[in-house]
């Protein structure tokens with residue numbers, strides 16, 4: 001059959017998921033694979049959250065929920081935004097989605113017309129350019145540098161703006177770099193966006209995994225509320241990746257459209273997951289606090305293990321990953337896909353090439369797995385240097 005496909009469906013598969021499946025296939029063939037490619041903390045979800053899901057099942061909360069999400073969760077989440085980040089949102093500005101990933105896609109589909117441009121600083125989270133493409137837009141990638149702490153500078157932002165620019169995607173705390181923008185830096189970027197009528201999608205799904213210093217949400221800036229859409233997620237804060245619950249905090253006109261689009265597509269996050277998420281947010285300080293401490297210990301274990309082989313790196317300021325040059329591991333090529341494939345096939349270590357994040361010559365090493373896994377993987381990466 002000669003199938004005809006839409007232009008927007010022509011996208012590359014997610015590099016992180018792909019590396020995970022290559023590692024899984026190798027594992028299935030009997031090889032011990034050390035996985036540094038995971039995009040999540042490898043821990044079970046907290047028992048309090050599981051108990052809430054069981055209670056929701058017992059209570060027969062098994063029907064469709066509103067396209068905006070259940071009221072209990074919308075209220076619990078906006079309270080969390082206010083307590084954690086002084087970002088005040090009305091319930092009408094709060095939407096529950098089937099994960100943060102779909103939240104971003106819904107926003108792009110809501111905001112973009114064919115050919116509209118979206119500015120994406122690189123290194124970027126792997127899915128942004130594809131999602132922009134699916135929504136009919138054009139990604140305008142702006143490279144940032146390690147010396148600038150991987151941050152978009154105001155002058156770079158200004159220079160990238162064209163007549164077609166509609167959206168800037170900001171990701172603080174960032175995947176893969178761990179970069180956290182300071183309040184003044186965000187304020188400057190938001191001022192430029194406001195001057196040019198550019199909407200800002202602020203992906204804040206790692207906001208609770210900041211290891212040193214504070215965190216500023218783009219939702220705290222009263223002056224820029226009309227241009228900011230914050231994306232949040234249960235996945236990273238509460239080790240709930242498989243539950244698929246995210247959220248959007250945005251001006252009411254945008255929220256309404258996001259809700260309608262969701263109502264006409266997925267119908268929203270699973271009802272049981274939404275009730276479980278209420279329990280997570282009600283006990284947020286304990287659960288996300290213990291997650292953060294555990295991940296800080298794993299990050300430190302990775303930095304220490306690399307240090308034992310003479311590879312020194314600054315610990316990531318946030319998130320789940322160390323993003324480092326492959327040359328540190330003795331790579332003789334700049335091509336990160338080639339190097340990562342070699343590492344998988346010969347060293348049996350799975351990691352994600354910098355190319356997948358728009359930055360060649362680097363690798364993303366996840367410290368989401370156990371300390372034992374991290375130490376063995378680092379040994380495999382370093383033993384032949």
Ligand code: PLP
Pocket residue numbers: 039098099100101102125171174175203205232233234235241245246
């Ligand atoms: N944004 C970033 C930067 C991510 O790394 C991820 C997941 O890895 C997401 C959004 C989406 O997370 P989820 O769909 O699990 O909420």
